[in-house]
Amino acid sequence: MSLILTEPADIRTWAEARSGQPAMAELPSGSRTKVILQIAFDQYLLNSGEAQDQDRPGGLDLVSWDEWIAELKKQNLGLRVPDDIPGSLDNTYEFVSLADNPMD
Incomplete structure (x- = not known):
């Protein structure tokens, strides 16, 4: 099973419990720039x-x-x-569109 986190405090708590830090990349997309969100975990932070x-x-x-x-x-x-x-901190995640997954 899985759950969808939407509250900023819940997302931050989940990531920080796994030594995750917020990261972004800006990629050119035609005449605009697309922002890619990620959570960087241990090894990426070292590099x-x-x-x-x-x-x-x-x-x-x-x-x-x-x-x-x-x-x-x-x-x-x-x-x-x-x-x-219990006893495991899985750092697997994916972004989901809230427009496609209403929380009601």
């Missing part, structure tokens, strides 16, 4: 320091939770996560 090329197109940038949540709301997305299993 995201200043030694890495921060100017490469499509590269992930760590951002504040406020900025990340604002973009999540702008895109009308929720976070589908697996039910918690």
Whole structure:
């Protein structure tokens, strides 16, 4: 089973319990820019320091939770996560459109 997280505090608590941090990438899409949201976990954080090329197109940038949540709301997305299993912290997630998955 899984559940869809929509409340900012729930999303942040879930991610931080798994050492996740908010990240975004901006990708060119025609004459516009598309913003891609991600949650970066342990290994990515180790590789995201200043030694890495921060100017490469499509590269992930760590951002504040406020900025990340604002973009999540702008895109009308929720976070589908697996039910918690005692003794395990699964960091699998996917974004889901809240327009396609009404919470009523």
